[in-house]
Amino acid sequence: MKSVVTTVIASADAAGRFPTTSDLESVQGSIQRATARLEAAEKLAGNIDAVATEAYNACIKKYPYLNNAGEANSTDTFKSKCARDIKHYMRLIQYSLVVGGTGPLDEWGIAGQREVYRALSLPTAPYVEALSFARNRGCAPRDMSPQALTEYNALLDYAINSLS
Amino acid sequence: MLDAFSRAVVAADASTSTVSDIAGLKKFVAEGNKRLDAVNAIASNASCMVSDAVAGMICENQGLIQAGGNCYPNRRMAACLRDAEIILRYVTYALLAGDASVLDDRCLNGLKETYAALGVPTTSTVRAVQIMKAQAAAHIQDNPSEAFAGAKLRKMGTIVTEDRCASLVAEASSYFDRVISALS
Incomplete structure (x- = not known):
C-alpha cells in the first residue's frame, strides 16, 4: 500500500542505505499533516451512513429516470446496491485519509472501475453527482476543522475526477 | 509493504x-518525533553496531575465524558484516514504518533456508542479532554503557523523555526477536 512512509522505505531499500535525514524529514512532513487527516477520518467514520445516504438521495433526485423499470435503481435490490456503492466510495475515502495518500482509492476503487461499470452498463454520472453532493455538503467548522475539510474534499475531488 | x-x-x-x-x-x-529520533539513533550508529556485533560474536566463538570457520577467510567475514548490516537495515525500516511487513517480506522470507543451504551457523547469527538488539535498545534509550564503550562512548543528546522511549525500545526489540525466531 503506497504511502509516504512506504515510498521512502522503498527508495532507501532500492539504494541499499539506511534512512537518511532527508528521508526522516519527508516522513515527519507526512506526520505533521496527519492530525488533520485523522480528524477528518474520525468524523467521517462516525457519520458514514448519514453521509452516504444523503449523497445517494441527492443523485436519485437529480436523475429520477433511474427509478424507471429496467434502470439501475428500479428494484429494492438495485436500490440497496446503489446505496452500498456510494458507501463503498466513502469508506475508501476514509481509508485514504488514514493512509495519507490515494492508495486505497486507487487499488480498491479506481482500478478496473470503468470496465466494471461498462460491463454492468451503469452510468457514471449519478456517481459523480452523489460524490459532488458530498463534496459541497461538508462545512467547516460545523463538521470538522478547515484543514481536515480540505483533506477530505481533495479526496472526494480525486474520486470524482476518476469517474468523469 | x-x-x-x-x-x-x-x-x-x-x-x-x-x-x-x-x-x-x-x-x-x-509520538512520531520520538520514532524518527529512534530511527536516527540506529542509522547514525549503524556501522559501529554492525562491526561490534560481529566482533562480539567472534570473540565468544574464536573457531569462526580459524581456518575452516565460517568467518574465514576475509571474503566470508565481509559477507558476514554485510548480512548483519542488511538485517539491521530492515529492522530500521520496520521501526520507521511501525509495522513488520517490510522486514518479513524483504528480509526474513526464505532467509533461514538460504542460510541452511550456504551452511551459515544459526546459533552464531542469532548471537550477532541479539547483540544488535541490546545495542539498539541502548541507542534508543541513549544510555550506552560507559563500561563497555570506554573512550568510544557516544551519546545522541540529552534525555528528552522520562521513560527513555520505553515503548519504542520494546517495539524495536520485538523486530529483533522476529529475526531471531525466523532464523531458529
Missing part, C-alpha cells in the same frame, strides 16, 4: 468497515 496506517486500513477492509482505531493512530502521530 505496509506501515502502521495501511495496516489499520487492510484490517478494516477485511470486514468492510471503516477504520475505528483512530486513537491508536493519533498516538502514533503524537
